Amino acid sequence: MRWFGGSAQVQSKPAVKSSTGQRSSRRSTGFTEFTRSLAGYKDLSVLDLGQTSSANITFLTQFGGRVYNEDILRDSLDPSYAIRLEDGSPSLDGEKFFAENLNYPENHFDAILCWDIPDYLHEALVKPMVERIRKSLKPGGILLAFFHTKDAGPDSPYCRYHIVNGDLLELEPRPDFRLQRIFNNRHIENLFKDFASKKFFLARDNIREVLVIR
């Protein structure tokens, strides 16, 4: 956690459009498995990487322990991280970003909800984020991530995920972000290659759910 040292820009909420679309709900087998795995923990420590959601915090705190929330996608919009590469193309300063974000001790979390952040995050941050997450997960800790199987344009908008119950999620479309890439199975395997195990669930709505165990 950064203390008193951040720039004013970082502390303020980056400007994003606030209009939202109609919420829809979807059953998630991956999330069901994720929830089941939380049941046995004592003093659970969970990290939610999505946008702040009252429903998620309420649901996750039922298990006891502590719920962490860090909206890294929104944080990545902070203009102070923007840099230009040698060829002039815009990029993000990963070193600075990770000095100020996702700063947790190693082996800290029992579970992490990554949602579909990797699909929308800037390319420069994806692999370092996964590595940072891996380190902050306890051995045996679980991570849930979603990946789009095809770029459906407006039909695959960035969504806030609200937990309704142990197997039902509510999706709230947000116009803030555009899908950056499509990961296929091989890409995903490669992304989580340092984890102990991976389990894939392919849903009807072109979402691949992945449960990863450190």
Place this chain on the structure above:
Amino acid sequence: MWKPRPDEKPVSSNPMPQPNTPAPSAPATAAAPAKTNATFRAEVAAHIGKSVVVKGELSGSEDLYLDGEVEGTIELRDHSLVVGPNGRVRAHITAREVVVHGKVEGNVSGNERVELKRSCVLTGDIVTQSIVIEDGAFLKGSVDVQRESKTEARKAAASAGAGQSSAVALVGAQASFLEHK
């Protein structure tokens, strides 16, 4: 550092009414309409205006509406703190109830309740018995919801009389509260 406004009514022992917010388990969308600034400003005893900057330790035994800037610590123990839309706090906050409209950078301990309004930007860890987060609020940090607290234990002790068993319950709850800190 700060004092009550002379034109405001005297403070009752608990002038901050329980807000008409949903139960902590209710989703953000079910939240009751937020009070207007004028409403909650009038309901608290002390007011720090938006041009006021305080550095150091801020403590008191009455409710406070804070629309200025504070750096240090804020300790109101059994009272409420409202950080107004213009409020900028870089401090650890301890109060019975904390409502945040503005920006807070620091840990928040709201013994009974913490409420993050839609305009809130909070960077820090929250420890409370119940939390209400409006849609649009921004939180970077952790939430530790404690199901038991000193307040509940006090109520239980009061209702059960001054017997030995209730005294034990109070001690047990305090120990539990401290362990989580």
